[in-house]
Amino acid sequence: MLTLNENVFIKIVVNYDHHSSWMIFFKEEYDAEYEEEVDKPILLLEMNSETDISQSSALDVQISAKNSITNEVLLVMVRCSTNNLAQAIVSNVSNIKGALAPKKLKSKASYGSSIGGSKQTIASSVMENNRGVTSKSSTVTSFDSSVRGDDNNKTYGNSQLTRDLSMASISSEDITNAAIMSNPENGRLLLLTNMKIRLQKSLGGYEQVNNPSSWKILSMFSLSIYGISDTFTDKNYFSIVLERNGNLNEDGEEYSWLICEDEVLDRIERIGKAGLLVKVSDDDLFMIECKGKKELKQLYEVF
Structure with missing residues (x-):
């Protein structure tokens, strides 16, 4: 044993x-x-x-x-x-x-x-499911505690999302992304399954990401990530799927994003103690809040 x-x-x-x-x-x-x-x-x-x-x-x-x-x-x-x-x-x-x-x-x-x-x-x-004491860096308070009392212009970690970078949407509903997702010849590998996270959406744009009041809490979600090798573009992609209790969220919208391996550094960055900032498009910014630093590390290492 x-x-x-x-x-x-x-x-x-x-x-x-x-x-x-x-x-x-x-x-x-x-x-x-x-x-x-x-x-x-x-x-x-x-x-x-x-x-x-x-x-x-x-x-x-x-x-x-x-x-x-x-x-x-x-x-x-x-x-x-x-x-x-x-x-x-x-x-x-x-x-x-x-x-x-x-x-x-x-x-x-x-x-x-x-x-x-x-x-x-x-x-x-x-x-496996984590049982026992929650990490000291629980995300329910991590974002607030990281910003409160600090300069609102402070950035966390190495900021990788440039403010003036123009990007196409990584939504899976985009016609190009949908074609990659639906191609039966593409290789597909499960990288992360059903991680419990809290999803927030930015109301103030990239310059306000360090301001807690600029975020709107959407709901708790289950996060899964798949690796996809596209035979047409000869590139690798990360498919990010967010489901609320395994179903659609309260607004009837499912969150599904497709990030090219070459764009990862431009699309995601750490924020707060246990958050991951995702730039879906120039106008849509989301924050994936993990349970703690350990869970964030597990998520970040997938990319």
């Missing part, structure tokens, strides 16, 4: 150029020195054509793979918090095995990280 810790998550890392993949298991532990939860790696598995994964029950996933440290073949049982999570793990590993198969080696498309790290490697995380 590796751990009975309830706060366990898996990170799947893929390098398409080297046709290699790994599954890393982490558990959360309290670090007295830093006085916060830290992620401690507990197992590193190599994913290849010999890896076998299946859903043995509604909540259980069975994985047969090689321990990358000892080269020992292990049979690992993972108890998930939900059936959807178990299905997502099996689906992601199966998709990766298919993408790394010899017949796929000539494909030009490869998912990459546009923010920090190699453009030939992706990291996709599937996280």
